[in-house]
Every structure is written in structure tokens, then in C-alpha cells.
Amino acid sequence: MFSCFGRAQYNDGKDLSTENLLDVLVHAGIRTLWRDNNSDSKEVALRVPYEDFKTSEKNVHCDPECRDIGMLDNLQTFIDQHPTRDILIVLHQMGNHRPAYLQALPQGI
Numbered sequence: 135m136f137s138c139f140g141r142a143q144y145n146d147g148k149d150l151s152t153e154n155l156l157d158v159l160v161h162a163g164i165r166t167l168w169r170d171n172n173s174d175s176k177e178v179a180l181r182v183p184y185e186d187f188k189t190s191e192k193n194v195h196c197d198p199e200c201r202d203i204g205m206l207d208n209l210q211t212f213i214d215q216h217p218t219r220d221i222l223i224v225l226h227q228m229g230n231h232r233p234a235y236l237q238a239l240p241q242g243i
Contacts, residue, residue, distance in 0.1 A: 156182050156224075165216050169205040170226040179224070202227040 138152065156166050160182060168179035171187040185205075187193040193204030205225050213221065 150177065150180070154178055156222075159222055164220045164222050166222045166224070167212055168224045168226065169209075171200055171202050171205055171228050172226045175226065200228075202229055 138154070153161075156168070156179060160166055166182040167185070168175055168182055169185045169187055170179075171193065174186075175184060185192065187205045188200055190196040190200065193200040194207065195201040195204035202225070205227070209223065212223070
């Protein structure tokens with residue numbers, strides 16, 4: 135989704151030597167933040183601030199599996215730090231990236 139290469143042309147080495155959409159946005163002056171509660175960014179967010187919410191060290195919404203809602207904690211602080219600048223926040227959610235999606239939701243939802 136973030137690469138200029140199609141599936142057939144892509145390989146793991148190209149992502150390190152080619153800028154992706156996030157890099158272009160940063161060059162355009164857009165402050166970018168990647169928050170992750172999934173596997174990781176697959177090297178898409180190598181050159182932007184990256185925060186890992188897959189463990190209870192950062193995400194207080196773990197029981198024992200960490201919930202996507204944890205990525206919203208203190209997000210307003212980041213937004214407030216850039217009152218006059220365009221920003222992009224990527225929330226890479228666990229969400230429905232799983233066969234047992236309902237297990238990712240807190241009980242009672």
C-alpha cells in the first residue's frame with residue numbers, strides 16, 4: 135500500500151533503498167507518526183517515529199492480548215505538539231487482521 139512497486143516487482147531489499155509514501159510526506163513537511171499494535175510496519179516506517187503498542191510496557195489495555203484502543207492513549211499530546219503543522223498518524227491495528235477477530239475485543243462488547 136505504501137510502496138511504488140507492484141507485488142511482482144517488490145522485494146525486501148528495495149524497501150531500504152527506495153522512499154515510500156511516508157518518506158514523501160515527511161519531505162513535504164508533514165509530521166508523521168506510526169503507532170503499531172500489529173506485527174510491525176514491515177519496514178514501511180523505518181524513517182518516521184514509530185511506537186510499539188504490542189506489549190503492556192506501552193499499552194495499558196492488555197489482558198493478556200493488547201487492544202487497539204491503547205494506541206489512542208496520549209495521542210492528543212502528539213496532536214497538540216503540532217498546532218500549526220499538518221500531521222499524519224498511522225494506527226496499525228490488530229483489528230480484523232486475524233481469523234478470531236472477536237477474541238481481540240474486550241469482553242462485553
